[in-house]
Amino acid sequence: MANTIAALLENTKLNKTDAKALLTHLLDRHLGWPRSALISKDQEPLPNELLIAWQSLEAQRVSGVPVAYLTGMKGFHGIDLKVNEAVLIPRPETELLVDLALEEMKRIHANYPNQTIQILDLGTGSGAIALAIAHECSISKVPINLSILGVDQASDAIELARENAKALGLNHLVEFLPSNWYDAIPNRYQTTFDVIVSNPPYIQKDDPHLHEGDLRFEPKAALTDDGDGLSCIREIVNHAHHYLKPGGLIAVEHGYDQAAEISVLLENHGFHDIGAITDLAGHLRVTQARKEDPTF
Structure with missing residues (x-):
């Protein structure tokens, strides 16, 4: 069997991006080598235990297992998150939610610099959205008082989110609680x-994408409502006014063809300033709106 980095990359069945990601993971775990070793040490013989681990990961990836589940890590909005089969793999389009929250934080802080800004992340999974927001706040040169609550009905997800918060040193900004949407959120947060x-x-139960690519391996309950794809969003919107401050912002990710229905849903529940935002592929991916503020 080929026993150098160069030989493994030359002979692998995987595309080079996946192969390099898996090799980088193994080089770090077995030898403590950085990613640059893919080039600087590509002719050095590798130990047998690494080669055996490579064969296993390569075979699993060929069968379709996502790279993120094989390495146990995924980058998202400038942070590295632990991920496993209990949670969705964070995706670039979801970074839109982080950016919207950060913009709103800056707006609030500019008007009320001493206010503690409170954010709720519903269905937090690995904690990606909540922790990315907290990370940006922690490295900002502008001191912002921030408190984030992330909830998820899956206890395994909450455990992982807490691990990520600890690893990133963000426990002081983010709390994670088990809850089916708003059900177990303490009354003090209303x-x-x-x-x-x-x-x-938000994926419809009969969508063929559920049986393709990485989605085959991700938790079904985090992908589809086993219905029309909108039942969870209805639940979120139906009760949002109980938890948002007057003038508060709600932003929800959704399918490329769901923006119009969600806009109507938000309007019917008294929200205003409703707008949809496109992702990098040009699809309407996030809809945002504001709760009415009777003081204006």
Whole structure:
């Protein structure tokens, strides 16, 4: 068997991006080598235990297992997150929710610099959205008082999110609680949140994409509601006014063809300033709106 990095990359069945990601993971775990070793040490013999691990990962990836589940890590909005089969793999389009929350934080802070900004992340999964927001706040040169609550009905997801918060040193900014949407959120949080963000299950039960690519391996309950793809979003919107402050912002990720229905749903529940935002592929991917503020 080929026993150098160059030989493994030359002979692998995988595309080079996946192969390099898996090799980088193995080189770090077995030898403590950085990613640059893919070039600087590509002719050095590799130990047998690494080669055996490579064969296993290569075979699993060929069968379709996502790279993120094989390495146990995924980058998202400038942070590295632990991921496993209990949670969705964070995707670039979901970074839109982070950016919207950050923009709203800056707006609030500019007007009320001493206010603690409170954010609710519904269906937090690995904690990606909540932790990316917290990370940006922690490295900002502008001191912002921030408190984030992330909830998820899956206890395995909450455990992982807490691990990620600890690894990133963000425990002081983010709390994770098990809850089926709003069900177990303590009453003290009612009408306290400035922002609600969510990437809920929104794929229709008969969508063929559920049986393709990485989606085959991700938790079904985090992908689809086993219905029309909108039941979870209805639940989120139906009760959002109980938890948002007057004038508070809600932003929800959704399918490329769901923006119009969600806009109507938000309007019917008294929200205003409703707008949809496109992702990098040009699809309407996130819809945002504001709760009415009777003081204006």
